[in-house]
Amino acid sequence: MSLKEIRQAIFDLNREDYSSLLKELNEFDYLTSKIKVKTCVYCNSGHIIKHGRYNHLDRYRCKECGKTFIPTTGTIFYYIQKKHIFIDYLKIMQIEGIVPLAQIKKRLDIANQTAFDWRHKILMLYSSGFKTLDTDVYIKLRQFRFSQKGRKNIDEKFTAKANHLPANVIFAGNSKNVQLRLSKLGELEHWDLQKVLKRFIKKNSKVILAVNPVFSNYFKSKSYKTIEVQNLKKTELINLQDTYSSNSDLELKRIIDKKFRGIATKYFQVYSNFLSSFVFNRKRLDLKDLVKIKAVWFKFIQIERMYVNFIVKYCGIFEPFDRVKRFWKNEDRFHHLEYGALIGTSKI
Numbered sequence: 001m002s003l004k005e006i007r008q009a010i011f012d013l014n015r016e017d018y019s020s021l022l023k024e025l026n027e028f029d030y031l032t033s034k035i036k037v038k039t040c041v042y043c044n045s046g047h048i049i050k051h052g053r054y055n056h057l058d059r060y061r062c063k064e065c066g067k068t069f070i071p072t073t074g075t076i077f078y079y080i081q082k083k084h085i086f087i088d089y090l091k092i093m094q095i096e097g098i099v100p101l102a103q104i105k106k107r108l109d110i111a112n113q114t115a116f117d118w119r120h121k122i123l124m125l126y127s128s129g130f131k132t133l134d135t136d137v138y139i140k141l142r143q144f145r146f147s148q149k150g151r152k153n154i155d156e157k158f159t160a161k162a163n164h165l166p167a168n169v170i171f172a173g174n175s176k177n178v179q180l181r182l183s184k185l186g187e188l189e190h191w192d193l194q195k196v197l198k199r200f201i202k203k204n205s206k207v208i209l210a211v212n213p214v215f216s217n218y219f220k221s222k223s224y225k226t227i228e229v230q231n232l233k234k235t236e237l238i239n240l241q242d243t244y245s246s247n248s249d250l251e252l253k254r255i256i257d258k259k260f261r262g263i264a265t266k267y268f269q270v271y272s273n274f275l276s277s278f279v280f281n282r283k284r285l286d287l288k289d290l291v292k293i294k295a296v297w298f299k300f301i302q303i304e305r306m307y308v309n310f311i312v313k314y315c316g317i318f319e320p321f322d323r324v325k326r327f328w329k330n331e332d333r334f335h336h337l338e339y340g341a342l343i344g345t346s347k348i
């Protein structure tokens, strides 16, 4: 078709097809025009004023902290040049899950580093918040190997010690939802559980668990009603099947070990957030909602710092553990983030 013919064909479209074609062609503009700005993305103040334009978007200035920003600041589109290819990547991950880097870079004709960064940026969409489960809840513990896959400049002394420590992952779920948290390297103690469990479980929920002294003691101390599956008769177990029979923990272990051949502990939580949403909860996020999430960029650039913070606080090894250097423009603006922002225990 010549350009002339294409043009004619477009003009011949009915109104509905015409506007849906336009929408498709301008998907980025369309999506970003839906973002409402009410507070400052840096300091959360409501004292903001319009401050000119940036392409099709309004620019804002915060009267509290003085910084300027646009509606896409902090979202998945922040600092992305090839936005239409990025939207394709996003759609592919929504449908197919995590596609091997070698494959996606060929399909979209992008560089290796881009394929890697974009994947992680998209994973960050899934990484915030606890959802308190409002029915009976099962709690399971799985231990994964500590992994520094892909890391350069590995510290030998630290690694020799950390390799012996299990990466503890707590699963909380019911028949509808599964959530998990990487909570510690090394043996779990009472307060490690406190941090995670109280946010998953309602006070009046029954907790179903396999016997494990640390967990049992924790629940006893908090006066939760518990059911320990080892003590049950077969018939009683069948009644709990809906809640307890989920093999999400084993399934996740299989995906991580077989499909990814291990995930770096640094990225464990963000991959798990995606997998639990994609594989277990079968949730597909709407593009229109995705572009509104403001914390993506900040988490993306701070993951290394948050990881170092996690290692220092939650592994009990007193070797110095330094971050791998990769500095981002404006990173210093977001120095307030801790690992809690990644696992959802503190607000961003």
Ligand SMILES: [Zn+2]
Binding pocket: 040, 041, 042, 043, 044, 045, 062, 063, 064, 065, 066, 067
């Ligand atoms: Zn501000």
